Amino acid sequence: MGKTLGFGVPLLQRLETPGDGTPQALIVVPTRELCVQVTKDLVEAGANLGVTVESIYGGRPYEPQIEALRRGVDIVVGTPGRLLDLAEQRHLVLGKVRSLVLDEADEMLDLGFLPDIERILRMVPDERQTMLFSATMPGPIINLARTFLSQPTHIRAEENDAGAIHERTTQFVYRAHSLDKPELVAKVLQASGRGLTMIFTRTKRTAQKVADELTDRGFAAAAVHGDLGQGAREQALRAFRSSKVDVLVATDVAARGIDVDDVTHVINYQMPEDEKTYVHRIGRTGRAGKTGVAVTLVDWDEMPRWKLISDELGLDQPEPVETYSTSKHLFSDLDIPEGATGRLPLSKRTREGLSAEDAEDLGDKRRERRGSRESGSREGGSREGGSGRAQSRKPRRRTRGGKSADGGSAESADTETPADGEAHTSSSSGSGRSRSRRRTRGGGSGSKPATESHASADGATSGDAPDDGGQRPARRRRRRGGRGRGGPASETAQDNTPQETNTSETSAAAD
Incomplete structure (x- = not known):
């Protein structure tokens, strides 16, 4: 209905041109779409005056707006949130604002912008002209006007008996x-x-x-x-x-x-x-x-x-x-x-x-999906010889009964495995060589050979030291059950039935 030009024309007439680049007028609006519309109307109205109008609102990158403020503007149109951000960062200077417009004040109240409006009003000079436009005048808006406006005048742009709905x-x-x-x-x-x-x-x-x-x-x-x-x-x-x-x-x-x-x-x-x-x-x-x-x-x-x-x-x-x-x-x-x-x-x-309609590029960089980024790095490591995690991991080998499923050794290729009937006691003899951990089924050994663990257990109970370089017959292992866990097979281990499932049992049978 012409409300934008109602406050826009007086603002344009009262500007000092050319200015020093510091904003002389500030217009606060509730939504981004209204900010763009008001800016467009003021640019068209002041096209022949050499006036610079800039819109400041969220959803866009900060850098172009900061650069525009550094170049200098005469009128700033913006939403409360982004205006406060730039004012607190000292990019937006409000010390020379002589005209302040609060457009759609009741809508800003409904959106919860009233505390932000009060903070903005404390940043502008006390001597200024303030214009507040609102379709309705609820209680908080009236209190705002009485608090921050000097001798406010209430102008109603309709007849007292006019209905809220236009007859057309x-x-x-x-x-x-x-x-x-x-x-x-x-x-x-x-x-x-x-x-x-x-x-x-x-x-x-x-x-x-x-x-x-x-x-x-x-x-x-x-x-x-x-x-x-x-x-x-x-x-x-x-x-x-x-x-x-x-x-x-x-x-x-x-x-x-x-x-x-x-x-x-x-x-x-x-x-x-x-x-x-x-x-x-x-x-x-x-x-x-x-x-x-x-x-x-x-x-x-x-x-x-x-x-x-x-x-x-x-x-x-x-x-x-x-x-x-x-x-x-x-x-x-x-x-x-x-x-x-x-x-x-x-x-x-x-x-x-x-x-x-072409979509405007706002300069936002979308983040790539994490899954595609990780898969790309894995592919790059395998193809280009990179030192990725997937390349450094050794393939997992399935074992059964202390031996690999394909009949080979359960350990990796660079680790020696003692033959059946022998007990490898490198740690006891002081060789200092570490062995890789093996995961086995059916009572296999853990981080060190079963003979070594049984030998240390015998030494702890009997107190006798080994007389042949630390090598002695291994103690029979009591199995808790089955070939894996639980089951009646624990009784079989006590009946001296020969089992050829791992190195420790083979050594015990030979003894």
């Missing part, structure tokens, strides 16, 4: 089932005379789901919600403004301040939270003297909330009529052709679509 917007409210909503919306989008259309949902997941569903049905649709990156959100808005897509599915992030020409229809796919959100949603159409159509779909469990909204706004529609995608009154109310189906005919698919 025709409203239709239907009680619809959630499973039938995609089919119903697809037929509403084929109404005669429909231009650009905005569909509002309550959740981000629903917004993306509806956009994908409409794209599959042949409509040129795009989504705007918080789960998308900033580049994707701006791409969707640019495609919608340039009419490359004619259906924009969005959450309430696009319900405030977004100005797009020729929006003829607004569809509330899901009920808004309160009457204020409802007013902002359907206010995207019927703007600047034009007419518009607002369609609201109310599910059965949303009836109490809709009754409150209807009573608060005086709509006199507490009980919406039950409507399905095949209802005759739906076709007559919205002027939908009788033969319309749930899919857009091929002859009417004339929009270029979202892919026709």
Whole structure:
């Protein structure tokens, strides 16, 4: 309705040009999309004045914004979070700000930005002009104005008896089932005379789901919600403004301040939270003297909330009529052709679509997937002779009964294995050679030969020292059970039955 130029023109007139590069005016907005829009309007309005306007908001790299501030700007438009970050890092200087604008103050309150706004107000000079714009004036906003504004003047841009809904917007409210909503919306989008259309949902997941569903049905649709990156959100808005897509599915992030020409229809796919959100949603159409159509779909469990909204706004529609995608009154109310189906005919698919709009490169570097990075390093090590972990590990060999499964030794090739009937006692004889650990089944040895362990055990119990260089017959090993663990085979070991499962038992049988 011209609010941006309402505060933008006085700001441009009061600037000192040329300036010294320090911001002279600061405009704080709640959303990134509104920040881009306000910046664009001010750039166009001050094109012949030599004024520099810069947008500061999150979702973009810091470096280009810091570089722009170092070059010098006259007007800064930004969101509270990124403004505070750059101000605390001393990249954004607010000591010479003479004009401060808080746009959509009630929305910033709803988003939890009120503490950030108070911190920003403490950073700017006390002598300044402050303009606060808000569609509604809740208690916290009034307290903010009384605390930080000097002799504030309240200006109401409407008549006292004016309704909250513009008379040029025709409203239709239907009680619809959630499973039938995609089919119903697809037929509403084929109404005669429909231009650009905005569909509002309550959740981000629903917004993306509806956009994908409409794209599959042949409509040129795009989504705007918080789960998308900033580049994707701006791409969707640019495609919608340039009419490359004619259906924009969005959450309430696009319900405030977004100005797009020729929006003829607004569809509330899901009920808004309160009457204020409802007013902002359907206010995207019927703007600047034009007419518009607002369609609201109310599910059965949303009836109490809709009754409150209807009573608060005086709509006199507490009980919406039950409507399905095949209802005759739906076709007559919205002027939908009788033969319309749930899919857009091929002859009417004339929009270029979202892919026709180039996505802006914001300079973000996406991290590679960890799995692909690890597999690439392993492949590089094996192919190029690198010293990777996979290459340094020795192959694991299966053993059975102290011997390898293929009949060879259970140890690696560089370790000598004593022959059957001999007991290797290199550690006792002082050779100092270490042996690799073996993992065996069926009572095999551990980190050192079984004969050595049994010999040390005998020496500990009897106290006798070996008389042949530390080599003596090994003590029979009592097995706890079976060939592995548990079982009746422990009794067999006590009956002196010859077992040839490992070196220690072979030595005992020879003794």
